Amino acid sequence: MLTAKQQQLLLFIKHHLERGGVSPSFEEMKEALDLKSKSGIHRLISALEERGFIRRLPNRARALEVLKLPDGLATIPANPVAAAAPAKAAPQIPIAANDVIDVPLHGRIAAGVPIEALEGSNSLSVPAALLGSGEHYALEVAGDSMVEAGILDGDFALIQRTETARDGQIVVALIDESDATLKYFRREGGRVRLDPANGAYEAQIYEAGRVRIQGKLAGLLRRYN
Template sequence: MLTRKQHELICFIADRLAETGVSPSFEEMKEALDLKSKSGVHRLISALEERGFLRRLPNRARALEVIKMPERPEAKKAAKTVQPTAPSRLPQPANDVIEIPLHGRIAAGVPIEALEGATMLPVPAALLGAGEHYALEVAGDSMVEKGILDGDYALIRRTDVARDGDIIVALIDDNEATLKTFYREGAMVRLDPANRAYDPQRYAADQVRVQGKLAGLLRRY
């Protein structure tokens, strides 16, 4: 037995898949169900997964597959007089492109202030794995030896932890962000460029907060 909100969500997702072949974004689901936050959408989707109505497709961010549908009120009325001739075929999801927030420019040279913005960037779903992502436009050339060029879009998976060798977005002193390779040196953090013209940057560990790890790149030609 589904709650009213669970029933509304599964019907909304199924209708959108039938109409466009693409499952709705979490923001669209939040607005359609008049929820206050996306965390409510996450809880509803998890409940529908547990009950066998939905499945999240692996390696495709926000791609949802409807496995089965609850009986809609209008279907119950029709069942009294009309017998179904064949089972309906559920639409196949086609989430080839999704949109993620684009939060300004990030330095691949010396740190610059991290900019916030409301712009959304279309991204091939195959470039992203599980988790929440955002994008930053690269400014500078200090990561060129890793193939990260000025003007590229860095696709970042949100996380606050990193291992040595990870390429991360580091927030320095809570107001400047930079894209570098992360290493620990005792009580210090070393942020390495990938360009012989630049020196590593060293900070006290409490000066640096990990804002995410590099998940992919987009480049315009």
Template sequence: MLTKKQHELLSFIQVRLEDSGISPSFEEMKEALDLKSKSGVHRLISALEERGFIRRLPNRARALEVIREPDTASPRSAARAATPVSVLVPKSAPIALPRIEAPRPANDVIEVPLHGRIAAGMPIEAMEGHAMLPVPAALLGPGEHYALEVSGDSMVEAGILDGDFALIRRTDVARDGEIVVALVRGEEATLKYLRREKGGVRLDPANAAYEPQFYAAGEVQVQGKLAGLLRRYH
């Protein structure tokens, strides 16, 4: 069952697609639902996607398709928007109607909280902040995200460089071998590969110049998993 805001957003997207064939932008969705930020729109989009009401079209940033109706939750034909109008013609004079493709949905970005710097070497404090970082929506999947600026070079062999922005999906669980934000002893945060062994936790770097870090299981708390990277070129 959808919440009121989820239902309103799904209806708004559906009407816009039927009228113009173009997905509304995050700014338009934010204004239509009277939300305070685009991050609220992102959470609603992720919830609708997880429930099977919409899907993101591959290889196109912020291209949405409604696949279930907001009121009946019945499957929606994927070809509905592109179905040509029926025309009655004599059998002796058949004609072929050209297929008219709908315009591609507009690209969009979303803003995620930027929570300061995080170490890719020895742990340093990951500071809370109030800045927002614009991120191409195609880089993010379902869930709530935040960003951290990488400090250090211990993850260079994983392609994570000093000054990169790590896009983190917020979660407190992770599998062995995943790159996580690990809060150590409730004070310091670091970006590392997570390994569990002998009742403890090992945080592995991706740089042969650094040694793994070993902790008791209760000393490490997962605060998110790496979802993507942004890099600025100067």
């Protein structure tokens, strides 16, 4: 038997998949269920997964598949969250703060090959609180070109997959479909400037067509041993 919140979330995910073909983001699920923390969504998803109602698709940060519905809920109501809501909200159980998500680890950022060509068999366990909505992957940082931004050699950069960026964001930029780099992104007319965060390095300037954004920095992990 599912709790009211578990049933709400299951129906919301099912409705979202049938309507748009993709799983809802953790932010969307948090707002739909009126929760204060995304870690509460991770707890609900884990409970649904353990009970065999959903499964997570491998190597994709927000890909969920609904396997079954509770008895008596063979059809999806137009407003699944409202339909599953109890008359009175039950007191919430304290939310665990140590939830983790496994994201693909794609090697070192200075490897000199497109992100898509890097091996994706390894993964990195990441605190869920460091990740927002969308699909993520991790890269090991090589070099000291971003030290003044607090990004050190050997750190793990957590990257939200995207093809667009705003000026001033730290991005993974693929140059000439061959060399990947982690730099500040800025536009200058028809050109792109990639700025390091180290006074010992100069900015890299390219024609816009030579640069393809492959993600933006979402967080950072560092090991001390």
